[in-house]
Amino acid sequence: MPLLTKVVPIALVLAAWELIARLGFVNPNVFPPVTDIVLRWFAIMADGRIAAPLYGTMWRSLLGLAGAILVGVPLGLLMGRVRLIEWFFEPLFAFGFSLPKIALIPLYVSWFGIFSLSKVMVIFTDCLFPIVIFSYHGARGLSSMYVWSAQARGTRRVRMLWRIVLPLSLASIYDGVQVAVVVAVLAAVVSEMVSGGGGLGELMIRSYRFGDVRTAFATLVTISLVGFAFFKLTHWLRSYFLHWHVSEA
Amino acid sequence: MKVFPVVKIVPLLLLAAAWQTASVSRLLPASVLPSFWDVAASLGAMMRSGELITHTLASFARAGGGFFLAVGIGIALGLLMARIRIVERALEPILLLIYPVPKPAMIPLFMVWLGIGNASKVAVIVLACLLPIVNTTFNGVRSVDQTLIWSAQARGTSSRRLLWRVVLPAALPQIATGVRTAIAIAIIVMVSSEFIASESGLGYLIFSYGGVGADDAMLAVVIYLATLGFLVDRCYLAGLQHLIAWHAFAH
Amino acid sequence: MPASYLELRSVDMQYGEAARTTHALQGIDLDIHEHEFVTIVGPSGCGKSTLLYLVGGFLRPSSGSLRLRGQPITGPGPDRGIVFQRYSLFPWLTVRGNVGYGLGEQRMSRAERNRIVDAYVQLVHLRGFENRYPRELSGGMQQRVALAQALACRPEILLMDEPFGALDAQMRRILQDEVRRIWRQDAKTVLFVTHDVEEAVALGTRIVVMAAHPGRIKEVFERGFEVADGEEFETNPAFAALKLRIWRSVKAEFEAPAA
Numbered sequence: 079m080p081l082l083t084k085v086v087p088i089a090l091v092l093a094a095w096e097l098i099a100r101l102g103f104v105n106p107n108v109f110p111p112v113t114d115i116v117l118r119w120f121a122i123m124a125d126g127r128i129a130a131p132l133y134g135t136m137w138r139s140l141l142g143l144a145g146a147i148l149v150g151v152p153l154g155l156l157m158g159r160v161r162l163i164e165w166f167f168e169p170l171f172a173f174g175f176s177l178p179k180i181a182l183i184p185l186y187v188s189w190f191g192i193f194s195l196s197k198v199m200v201i202f203t204d205c206l207f208p209i210v211i212f213s214y215h216g217a218r219g220l221s222s223m224y225v226w227s228a229q230a231r232g233t234r235r236v237r238m239l240w241r242i243v244l245p246l247s248l249a250s251i252y253d254g255v256q257v258a259v260v261v262a263v264l265a266a267v268v269s270e271m272v273s274g275g276g277g278l279g280e281l282m283i284r285s286y287r288f289g290d291v292r293t294a295f296a297t298l299v300t301i302s303l304v305g306f307a308f309f310k311l312t313h314w315l316r317s318y319f320l321h322w323h324v325s326e327a
Numbered sequence: 328m329k330v331f332p333v334v335k336i337v338p339l340l341l342l343a344a345a346w347q348t349a350s351v352s353r354l355l356p357a358s359v360l361p362s363f364w365d366v367a368a369s370l371g372a373m374m375r376s377g378e379l380i381t382h383t384l385a386s387f388a389r390a391g392g393g394f395f396l397a398v399g400i401g402i403a404l405g406l407l408m409a410r411i412r413i414v415e416r417a418l419e420p421i422l423l424l425i426y427p428v429p430k431p432a433m434i435p436l437f438m439v440w441l442g443i444g445n446a447s448k449v450a451v452i453v454l455a456c457l458l459p460i461v462n463t464t465f466n467g468v469r470s471v472d473q474t475l476i477w478s479a480q481a482r483g484t485s486s487r488r489l490l491w492r493v494v495l496p497a498a499l500p501q502i503a504t505g506v507r508t509a510i511a512i513a514i515i516v517m518v519s520s521e522f523i524a525s526e527s528g529l530g531y532l533i534f535s536y537g538g539v540g541a542d543d544a545m546l547a548v549v550i551y552l553a554t555l556g557f558l559v560d561r562c563y564l565a566g567l568q569h570l571i572a573w574h575a576f577a578h
Numbered sequence: 579m580p581a582s583y584l585e586l587r588s589v590d591m592q593y594g595e596a597a598r599t600t601h602a603l604q605g606i607d608l609d610i611h612e613h614e615f616v617t618i619v620g621p622s623g624c625g626k627s628t629l630l631y632l633v634g635g636f637l638r639p640s641s642g643s644l645r646l647r648g649q650p651i652t653g654p655g656p657d658r659g660i661v662f663q664r665y666s667l668f669p670w671l672t673v674r675g676n677v678g679y680g681l682g683e684q685r686m687s688r689a690e691r692n693r694i695v696d697a698y699v700q701l702v703h704l705r706g707f708e709n710r711y712p713r714e715l716s717g718g719m720q721q722r723v724a725l726a727q728a729l730a731c732r733p734e735i736l737l738m739d740e741p742f743g744a745l746d747a748q749m750r751r752i753l754q755d756e757v758r759r760i761w762r763q764d765a766k767t768v769l770f771v772t773h774d775v776e777e778a779v780a781l782g783t784r785i786v787v788m789a790a791h792p793g794r795i796k797e798v799f800e801r802g803f804e805v806a807d808g809e810e811f812e813t814n815p816a817f818a819a820l821k822l823r824i825w826r827s828v829k830a831e832f833e834a835p836a837a
Contacts, residue, residue: 083416084419084420084423087417087421091421108440109440168338169335169337173553175557176553176560177549177553177556177557178514178515178519178552180515180522181530181533181552181553182549183537184533184537184538185537185545188540189359263429264431267429267431268431268432271431271432271435271522271523272519272534283435283523285435286435289439291436294436298428298433298436301429302427305429309427474665475666475668477631477634477654477662478660478662478666478668479668479679480636480654481634481654481656481659481731481733482659482679483656483684483731484683488683496670497668573671573711573713
């Protein structure tokens with residue numbers, strides 16, 4: 079029953095949309111009916127037109143994200159435990175947080191060329207922030223009890239990081255990853271829209287330039303599905319990675 | 328929480344100094360990155376010529392317009408959703424549907440509908456900023472303790488006056504966090520839209536300078552934009568701390 | 579027979595539908611006279627707070643009637659002041675702002691309003707804290723502000739819903755004395771809900787014992803003796819005896835199987 083109440087408003091909106099478009103109140107080439115969009119979506123899925131761009135966006139976002147995790151988690155954890163590193167990096171991240179990282183696209187293009195690497199670097203930079211910030215707060219917020227208990231057992235600093243700080247901060251880090259996954263897809267798409275070179279973003283711009291609004295909509299649907307899928311996947315995997323964590327009790 | 332801790336600028340200064348040293352000593356060739364000094368000089372020139380001001384105004388007119396529209400509409404919608412069941416039932420699924428759609432990706436579609444001028448950009452910014460504001464307003468209003476409402480009623484507040492006297496002030500801290508998110512979103516969408524199609528604005532400047540290889544000017548605008556975004560956020564927080572001094576902010 | 583000051587007749591309160599109905603109150607008949615201090619005590623779920631909220635007009639009964647001075651109670655109003663256990667203060671207002679809140683709904687000059695606020699701040703011994711925000715105050719101080727806020731509206735009846743439940747024992751004693759003192763001074767009618775039998779006897783001239791499942795009035799006790807401020811009632815045999823009787827009445831509800 080609750081599912082039905084959720085579907086009804088959406089169904090009504092879609093029905094209204096369909097009617098408005100079909101009855102000629104708007105130019106169907108500017109505002110296509112829902113059914114046209116759905117058909118187009120199936121069409122581009124079937125004939126493979128979307129395969130390459132979809133693949134492109136996905137692997138770029140995942141690569142950028144992976145890089146951000148590899149660099150960001152250790153950096154964030156160190157920031158949380160080592161005063162000097164915190165002192166130096168925290169203002170940098172606080173300051174850079176307000177900059178839309180996509181503003182760096184032209185710079186990265188001049189460094190890394192207009193193909194995939196510059197985009198991956200944009201995605202990397204964009205994902206770095208949530209991951210560093212969440213890891214940092216995770217490491218900082220650790221109950222001192224755990225640390226003291228480990229120190230009492232003679233654990234040295236580096237091992238401390240790996241065996242105590244990392245596992246305990248994992249929940250916070252994972253929160254950061256959940257945020258970063260969505261950011262990754264967004265950054266991928268926007269950088270593709272701006273600098274071309276394949277991907278769903280480029281497909282979007284191309285459809286726009288050819289006036290092919292149906293494909294543009296279908297691409298938008300695909301982009302949203304990718305973002306949604308990534309988000310849900312990380313959500314489901316959370317219990318797999320963190321079933322043992324105190325916060326999940 | 329101190330909003331403008333001055334001492335935190337030191338690492339940034341160190342970074343600038345390291346940058347300059349690396350450039351001067353040719354460790355960092357000018358073809359890769361112009362020197363910090365060149366960038367600073369470029370920034371100065373753009374400020375003096377008024378170019379920066381013109382484009383700042385253009386950008387922030389769009390972002391500001393979209394943002395304030397979103398605040399007005401968003402708070403109203405959030406309120407209606409929190410108070411009237413039907414509105415909540417009707418709008419919630421629609422908002423959930425719009426949420427996963429990356430708004431910058433909608434820019435080309437809005438350009439089809441509203442042209443490549445300001446209207447399309449403002450429209451996307453409004454849509455992008457709406458969600459956090461509606462969400463936090465809805466949650467804020469919903470989470471007002473029943474006892475507060477009852478207290479007010481027992482002191483003689485009529486149902487009509489409850490909204491203004493109790494509900495909105497109680498929900499304000501939460502609405503304020505949504506607004507802060509919306510500010511950041513407005514700037515991001517503003518820059519994205521200016522990259523994609525624009526004749527003016529800070530995003531346009533970055534894009535066009537980058538396009539002709541004028542890296543020092545481009546970087547000058549990037550740093551300027553970063554600083555501006557930072558200041559806007561901090562000023563907002565400072566204003567908030569003053570307005571919501573009564574709230575125990577857990578920072 | 580003249581109608582009593584506050585009259586509850588066959589008050590019934592039910593929540594939920596069909597098979598999952600909660601019978602919060604059943605057949606409540608109660609007469610409360612002016613200037614009485616009535617305490618209502620009972621285990622969790624006996625509906626004592628619900629009863630208070632019905633008198634306050636925040637809830638409507640499923641059936642039955644509630645009348646104050648012969649007039650049916652239709653909604654909340656400043657004639658019935660209330661103090662909750664928590665969250666009755668407006669966090670965005672200072673102590674001054676909170677105490678004067680109800681006055682803002684009435685027409686009066688700023689000077690008059692300030693005069694009244696000062697008087698009530700003084701009454702609850704919070705002079706010097708006028709410009710503090712609730713978050714800067716201790717639990718005991720917050721409840722004192724809540725009390726002043728309710729009293730400033732000059733209610734006919736003061737409703738108190740376990741107001742000292744969240745406070746420590748010493749603060750509770752101190753505030754009990756304050757309430758008793760204010761009641762004696764202003765001769766208000768007070769309806770005080772508590773789960774603490776000792777508090778019920780210390781404050782109430784009449785003590786209503788309620789039972790749960792369904793919520794109903796089990797017994798009503800007349801205290802019959804005075805309690806002075808600051809009295810160490812542990813040493814008063816009459817007090818101890820009454821407390822024991824009431825405690826046994828309440829305890830029986832825990833030990834009896836649910837009806």
